Amino acid sequence: MSPAWWAWVASRDSLTARLIEAGGEKTFRVRLLDQRPGRPRPDEADALDLPVGRLAWLREVALCLDDRPWVVARSVAPLEQLRGQRLDRLGERSLGSWLFRQPDLERSPIEVTASSAPFHPDSGPWGRRSVFRHGRFAVLVQEFFLDAMADELALPSR
Numbered sequence: 467m468s469p470a471w472w473a474w475v476a477s478r479d480s481l482t483a484r485l486i487e488a489g490g491e492k493t494f495r496v497r498l499l500d501q502r503p504g505r506p507r508p509d510e511a512d513a514l515d516l517p518v519g520r521l522a523w524l525r526e527v528a529l530c531l532d533d534r535p536w537v538v539a540r541s542v543a544p545l546e547q548l549r550g551q552r553l554d555r556l557g558e559r560s561l562g563s564w565l566f567r568q569p570d571l572e573r574s575p576i577e578v579t580a581s582s583a584p585f586h587p588d589s590g591p592w593g594r595r596s597v598f599r600h601g602r603f604a605v606l607v608q609e610f611f612l613d614a615m616a617d618e619l620a621l622p623s624r
């Protein structure tokens with residue numbers, strides 16, 4: 467992986483904040499693509515130690531600069547732990563804006579993939595996932611960097 471991409475893929479702070487900064491004058495927007503209770507994919511259930519078939523809260527967004535998606539993300543949280551968090555009211559506010567406000571937030575090691583997002587048509591060089599924990603609450607956050615971002619920031623192909 468090129469150092470330029472490593473700086474993005476391995477960053478452990480808020481991706482939303484980094485995109486806003488990298489976007490300069492461009493307007494940042496979280497476009498909500500889908501948000502509903504549903505069955506996670508087996509690999510997502512595994513990452514959350516969730517029994518397969520158990521319902522979870524699924525949220526898919528595109529992180530856009532001037533309405534062009536640079537990142538697509540899919541987050542999965544076990545429903546029963548969601549009660550107090552009311553994340554379904556997030557709407558077009560970034561999940562990160564809520565996550566990084568939690569005082570005891572823990573983040574698992576970041577896993578990287580060279581595959582594109584299985585839930586979105588746009589391709590890209592790298593994807594990553596990690597589990598954020600805050601008390602009993604856990605959410606798997608999967609983010610896929612798109613070719614559009616590589617073009618706009620003149621990043622290497624990988």
Ligand SMILES: C=C(O[C@@H]1C=C(C(=O)O)C=C[C@H]1O)C(=O)O
Pocket residue numbers: 479480481482483496525526527529537539540541559560561562563565607608609
């Ligand atoms: C986790 C963060 O939040 C971002 C925003 C998301 C959302 O609003 O659903 C999902 C994943 C992230 O790319 C972050 O800012 O790092």
